[in-house]
Amino acid sequence: MEFPFDAQTAELFDNLFSFYGAINPQGAVLALSGKIFEKTFTNPNLLIGYKLTDTVFWQSSEQNYRMITDAVEAACKGIMSKTTLEFRISKEEKSFVELNLCPVYTQDEGLRKIKHIFLCGQDVTTREQEIEFYKKRSEQFLYAAESAEVGLWFWDLVEEKIFSTPKCNEFFELSAHEIITYPEFLDVIHPDDKQNLVGVFLESQENGTEYDVEYRVLHADGSIQWLSTRGNTYLDTEGKPTNMMGVVRRITERKTADEELSRLHALERKARDEAEDANRTKDYFLAFVSHELRSPLNAILGWAKILLTKEVDAETRRSALETIERSALSQAKLIGDLVDSSRIASGKLRLEFRPMNLFDAVNTVFNSQKPAAEARSIKLEFTFNTEKATVF
Numbered sequence: 001m002e003f004p005f006d007a008q009t010a011e012l013f014d015n016l017f018s019f020y021g022a023i024n025p026q027g028a029v030l031a032l033s034g035k036i037f038e039k040t041f042t043n044p045n046l047l048i049g050y051k052l053t054d055t056v057f058w059q060s061s062e063q064n065y066r067m068i069t070d071a072v073e074a075a076c077k078g079i080m081s082k083t084t085l086e087f088r089i090s091k092e093e094k095s096f097v098e099l100n101l102c103p104v105y106t107q108d109e110g111l112r113k114i115k116h117i118f119l120c121g122q123d124v125t126t127r128e129q130e131i132e133f134y135k136k137r138s139e140q141f142l143y144a145a146e147s148a149e150v151g152l153w154f155w156d157l158v159e160e161k162i163f164s165t166p167k168c169n170e171f172f173e174l175s176a177h178e179i180i181t182y183p184e185f186l187d188v189i190h191p192d193d194k195q196n197l198v199g200v201f202l203e204s205q206e207n208g209t210e211y212d213v214e215y216r217v218l219h220a221d222g223s224i225q226w227l228s229t230r231g232n233t234y235l236d237t238e239g240k241p242t243n244m245m246g247v248v249r250r251i252t253e254r255k256t257a258d259e260e261l262s263r264l265h266a267l268e269r270k271a272r273d274e275a276e277d278a279n280r281t282k283d284y285f286l287a288f289v290s291h292e293l294r295s296p297l298n299a300i301l302g303w304a305k306i307l308l309t310k311e312v313d314a315e316t317r318r319s320a321l322e323t324i325e326r327s328a329l330s331q332a333k334l335i336g337d338l339v340d341s342s343r344i345a346s347g348k349l350r351l352e353f354r355p356m357n358l359f360d361a362v363n364t365v366f367n368s369q370k371p372a373a374e375a376r377s378i379k380l381e382f383t384f385n386t387e388k389a390t391v392f
Contacts, residue, residue, distance in 0.1 A: 018097060018123040019044075022104075022116045027051045027072045030116055036097075036123065039089045052119070060086040060094055068099070075101035075117045084124065096128035097121040151248035153180070157205070157233075157241045168248050171227055173219055190216035190224065205244065208235040214251065226255040285337075292334050295368055296327030302371025323367035330364070358389035 010033065013020045019034025021044070028051050032044035040057070047055055058068045064086045071081045080102050087097040099121045106115035151168025155161075162185075166176035172188055174180060189197055193215035204211040212230045219225060231246030303320040306312065312320070366382040373380040 013120070017120040020118075020120040022118050023052050023072070023075075024116055025076050025114045027053060027076060029055075034121070036087065036089075036095070036121070039093075057088050058085065060088045071099065071101055072117075075103055076114070078103050078114060084128065087121070087123075095123055095125045098124045149250065153246050153248065155182075155244040155246075157243055171225070171248055171250060172217060188217045188219075190218055192216075201244075204231075204233040205241040208233050208239070208241065214255075224252075225250060226252045289334055289337060293331060295365070296331040296334075298372065299327040299364075299368030300324050300331075302368070302375075306371055306374075319367065323364070326364055327368060353392045355390050355392055357387075358391050359384060359387045 013033075014035060017034060018036040019032065021032035021034075022030040024030055028049055029047050032047055034044070037044045052058075053065070053069050053072055058065055067083055068085055071083045074081050081100070083099050083101075085097055085099055087095045089095055099119065102118045103114045104116050104118055105112050107113075149167065151165055151171050153162060153164040153168050156163075160182075162180045162182065164180050169176055169178055169180065172180065172185065186194060186198070197213055197215045200211050200213045203209070210230070210232045212228075214226060214228045216224050216226055228249045228251045229246045231244065233241050233244045236242050303324050307317065307320055362384075363382065366380065370380050
């Protein structure tokens with residue numbers, strides 16, 4: 001039985017399809033034609049009467065044979081099908097074709113039966129090669145990302161579906177192929193970082209802009225990990241967000257190093273400030289001690305000169321010697337404090353409140369200044385009504 005194609009229809013089909021024809025409800029070829037047979041050097045009319053599945057064009061692999069067999073069986077049951085198969089042009093050459101099988105019905109005594117099955121095929125080798133190329137390329141990219149400890153995710157904002165790589169799931173303590181949902185994603189975000197992260201995502205979705213954000217996630221064992229996510233949101237022609245993608249990296253080690261560096265900088269700054277304070281304190285102390293050294297020294301020199309150059313009574317002599325002794329002791333203590341000034345630089349100097357007799361202090365000053373006053377013919381007197389004036 002030859003399937004009727006008029007010349008006009010055949011010319012149209014030649015321009016539309018790589019091959020076309022028909023098979024009967026049992027799968028035998030009724031008609032077969034097309035430009036693809038020019039490459040096979042085969043007259044397709046010789047195949048009429050043979051089962052389509054038994055022709056050599058589908059014998060490239062067991063899987064390919066099983067696919068066309070299933071497609072023909074489905075068409076014979078009235079099911080339309082579209083299948084991409086390998087078409088064997090020669091032993092060395094194969095092409096990919098998209099085979100369409102469409103049942104055509106007829107009415108026979110009121111019953112609807114399959115008259116024949118129209119088939120057409122289109123050479124999609126270029127398309128399939130591109131798909132295979134990008135599939136391999138995507139596998140290479142995925143392998144590179146996984147090797148670099150980088151997670152990838154894609155968020156379909158229309159369907160509300162998130163697709164993620166195994167490494168991305170690992171960062172959020174999910175199994176390799178578990179589906180991530182946005183609420184579950186937010187559940188593991190550190191409470192202090194959640195508001196900022198949501199704000200960054202919303203701004204990116206509103207404006208279709210890139211984003212770059214760092215945040216913490218809480219793991220089940222209580223540990224905290226730092227993550228960095230960078231990506232973009234894509235908008236449709238109406239400015240509505242359609243999808244969002246991101247690249248995720250773990251940056252805990254870097255954050256820990258940054259925090260340690262900041263801590264060391266703070267300690268260094270504190271030590272430097274303390275050293276500067278100690279130097280200022282030491283300078284003040286040295287200035288104070290230098291001034292205080294002069295007073296007892298003046299008293300010692302003044303009374304020593306008087307005793308060497310003048311005749312004085314026993315009481316004055318005794319008072320002079322006592323003043324010289326007190327001044328020497330005071331100077332010795334000041335010198336001791338000066339030697340201990342290194343303790344000030346290290347912050348180990350202790351100052352304590354102690355009681356002192358104000359009379360002794362004023363009397364010492366009076367006696368230390370009296371020789372200088374007398375040398376200038378100045379009469380210096382000290383009057384008091386008690387010798388016990390204790391202060392702290």
